[in-house]
Amino acid sequence: MIVRRIARPMLAGIFVWGGINALRYPTAHAPAAEPVTKPLATKTQLPDDTELLVRANGAAMVAGGALLATGKAPRLASALLLGTMVPTTATHNFWAESDPQAKAGKLTQFIKDVSLMGGLILAAVDTEGKPGVAYRAKLAGEGIERTARQARKSAAREAKLAALQAKQAVS
Template identity: 30%
Template sequence: MAYENCEDTMFKTLGQLLLGSIFIVGGAGTFAEPGGRVKMVEAAGVPQARQATILNGVVMTAAGSTLAAGILPKLSATALLGSLTATTVVGHPFWKEENPASRANQQIQFLKNLSLIGGLLLVLAGKND
């Protein structure tokens, strides 16, 4: 029984580390160089698009880091859910793409983000956090 607990803890820790990594890398990139993302945020009608984009990057980096480190994982997952939901809708509107290749690429990114949202929901559903 103790072995199973150790195995569960190991998988949970590794899962949180891997899940957090995409937010750390992506968030840091957004924070350091918001670039073209700002135009997409502006087009979505978000006020102060540059500041909103940078804040989103900061939230992803910070919450991804705490999730990866196993610090307040449910709070981290909640922050990432809010940030990622906005990013998914604003950043990957595949339904607006007319070019089939662009549409397919955006749809893949949209579905990837939905998968990440699923992982974050599993963190929230976890016990003993």
């Protein structure tokens, strides 16, 4: 559909641009990312290198954005981009700002990121009009059930016929 061909690159653009920016200038992003990356590194097996994690997040954004923009694996790309947005959104800690102007700016960025996450969720579940996995699994289950029911009826018929033939053979 033409809407998807237009909307996907539009949604992906911010991620490609932001990812390239993070790859090129990780030092500029490190101060904002550090309050998120340091606790994350201590609780997981991730390295304790904020700039490396900023670059990795940026690379994931470029890759996911490129896949989404080109329509290659758009659901997977959207899910990947959604994963990059969680730490990015957490860096806009507007609640910790005392300066009203800085707080308003961070709040705007936070709301923008949450809005982007909503768009990514929609893109991640978009089946392009084709039945989803749950529907197809239900349909397959119904088909198996129907086949089993038919097999039971057929087996019962065959058993009755065999019993009748055996009875006639004895007589």
